[in-house]
């Protein structure tokens with residue numbers, strides 16, 4: 001029995017990926033033990049923040065890093081840093097940024113919802129989001145044309161949530177930022193590569209500790225030294241409402257240490273095999289087509305994509321998703337393409353035998369209704 005079941009809550013099988021609504025990541029035992037120790041001792045928090053920043057920076061190749069409560073907090077804090085530039089009087093005035101250069105330029109196709117709106121996190125940091133271009137088309141002139149002396153930073157979102165086509169590339173946006181002497185903030189919350197964006201010209205790069213890295217609820221911003229010092233200073237201002245706890249900072253450090261030492265390519269291939277096995281065990285279901293698909297944002301994640309022939313099966317993908325959720329254990333699958341009759345199974349958070357439970361539930365739901 002899980003600790004949550006002891007409260008009368010349902011057991012969850014998470015085949016949907018790193019979803020905040022399900023607790024993001026279940027940390028490894030080593031991480032949990034590290035956190036438990038950290039929670040039972042005192043430490044000078046400012047020194048811990050500095051030390052954690054140093055350690056994280058060494059993994060990312062950036063000059064320094066600032067730990068955060070998560071990537072959403074990372075956006076607010078990065079924006080606040082670019083607006084207030086370390087000035088404590090201004091830091092205390094936020095989120096009211098009247099009179100300061102506070103405009104944050106973002107492509108319209110990047111103004112997405114990750115569980116909450118990206119632009120709301122910008123506002124929380126005192127930024128005024130300036131959305132440029134159209135939802136499906138933004139060009140460099142849209143960005144250049146919006147830059148003025150009230151501009152504080154450019155913000156680029158690297159995520160499967162954004163529009164993938166017709167947007168200005170990361171590289172082009174970095175060039176525009178630097179030609180105009182502006183910092184480029186990148187939200188790479190769920191990305192697996194914790195070096196790439198800083199290396200390729202971003203000034204501040206934001207990651208979630210609870211997603212690819214598999215840590216507890218946490219996050220960090222890595223980047224250029226002075227900008228990072230301005231980020232840390234936000235803990236005397238808006239950052240206080242989103243502070244990272246000592247135990248989650250320590251959990252993040254252990255999780256990153258394990259993450260960078262693992263062979264993530266081998267793990268991805270092993271997960272892919274697990275999905276191929278699941279596909280085989282569902283091959284007898286007549287009204288579905290199964291294929292193994294790589295992540296739409298290009299990350300090394302292979303998911304089993306199940307296309308339901310809704311007419312023949314006499315059930316919609318939405319209904320299948322609902323039935324999976326309502327059972328016990330409750331099974332959560334990815335529903336991003338349910339409107340197209342597609343559900344997909346993400347292998348990353350599955351525990352031993354979860355794939356068999358999923359296959360058996362899908363047989364119960366879809367099995368009896370073949371049109372053979």
Ligand SMILES: *Cc1c(COP(=O)(O)O)cnc(C)c1O
Nearest residue numbers: 070071072073114159189190208
């Ligand atoms: C998940 C996500 C966030 C928020 O991350 P948290 O660590 O949960 O705060 C922000 N931006 C994007 C693109 C995300 O996918």
